[in-house]
Amino acid sequence: MLNLYVRLLDAAERSHLNRILYRLMVESRGQFRMVEASEANAVVISPDDPGSMRLIDSKKIVPIVYGPTPVDGVEWYIPKPGSSSDVAQTILGVSALFQPQEPAANTELSQTEAAPPAHASTPPRAADSETFSLGSAESFEYSRVVDVLQCAREQQQSVELTFAGAGPVYYLATTDDVYGTFTEIAGFLATREASENTGRTYQQRSLDDASLRRVVNKPNFFGYRMESLVWHAALALDDARIVDTAACYRLRRWPNFATLTYEHWYMKAAGILMRSRMSAQSLSVALDVPLDQACRFMSACDALGILELAGSGEQAGSSSAVPVKSKKSEKLLGKLLKRFFAK
């Protein structure tokens, strides 16, 4: 049986997993069918149509579970959410299992929400398309769409995303821009509405850049930096990705506030996380900001791929990391702040 078993514990892990699954889909050129299992906390990815697996060596598909679990002499694991590098390594490893296929000019993928098990309810596929079923209610939460876009970005793959009842949004890999009408782009950012609409579906189609450039060359279309899009979305999400508020993280790179919207405390947070490992809880205390905002900031950094889980054994920063300044120092800093941050 050609299954990948993944045990999911919470929404964050599901979101995390989705990035990996998407990469698998792309790597296998859409030769996968994913079905949410009826088990409460498991996802089974299995071939719906034997024909769709024609390019995949079935012997090389192995179960994936948390932790190094030997299966037929092979160990695979999905790292916990929050570690971009681990994710990348895992994806590279898993992807290496598949025989690469020559890229199709227009490989159409469509994703449709359906109740599990979905084998019987899935519409027939066209020869050049693939339907994926993801059963849970949060399948099409905005965070997931952002994940899909983020993965397309990592793959440097231009894609078209079409939502039910809305026009398409395009991601152009060469320029790292997202294109759409104002309404569609705004819809991306309307996270609350999206997450409440559990019946949303979206279609996804891979395009070559030349085709995409022609498509987006419309007067009512405008480009939106991909980086800004995922940043905005992560900051606006009701459910931040960084759910373990005690886990320590650090920033690998300074966020590009030249193009990202920011608040004064984001800069301080970035400065602290660049130098020391810190949890969302400690960051919240250190900067005197609500915990959920600290989580969202860290989630936004994670969405950009610049946040990493602190390694074990490394000393984490504490809420006392921000030095106590004398009144004179505070007075001077107050003047600088008034000058540079006053609206």
Place this chain on the structure above:
Amino acid sequence: MTMTENFLDLDGVESSDIKIVFSGPVGAGKSQAIRTVSDIEVVQTDVVATDEVQDSKETTTVAMDYGELQLDADTTLALYGTPGQERFRFMWDILIKGALGVVLMVDDSAPDPLGDLETYLQNFSHHIAQSTAVVGVTHTDVAASSGMEKYYEYMEQKGYFFPIYPIDARKAEDVNLLLQSLTAMLEIGG
């Protein structure tokens, strides 16, 4: 070293001494950045370029640029720009003394911008360790530019945690971003 130990002692800074230094190689946009945000007409010591610089610009700074930002009625923040050529290096040490921080500017269209950045970070390393720095990368919009990725990788590899941004020295919001970041770094201890 803890952040507290690393923190620039602002107590020792007199109102008349408050300054930020803009430094970087020739043509990086230091003079322009100061002109962009200064509240006063910038005092410049430009002369007609007669050395190797004359191919890239008509005049060059030989001593310093000087601008000011009025923080309040009693407090003025001085903005000093260092000359870019290495032969005026002695001026760097003079100007940097007591500065709140350093704004390093690098021309991305130069032959070796990472080498330039390394040179200046090394040169000011002692002062930066006691205060803080931000990096502005200019001319990222020209054809020869290869983008910011190499800078991010460089900063990550070298373990530099300073803010770094692509900027246009002619835009006040870009220069202000550098100054905001510098201030935020000072708030958390440099």
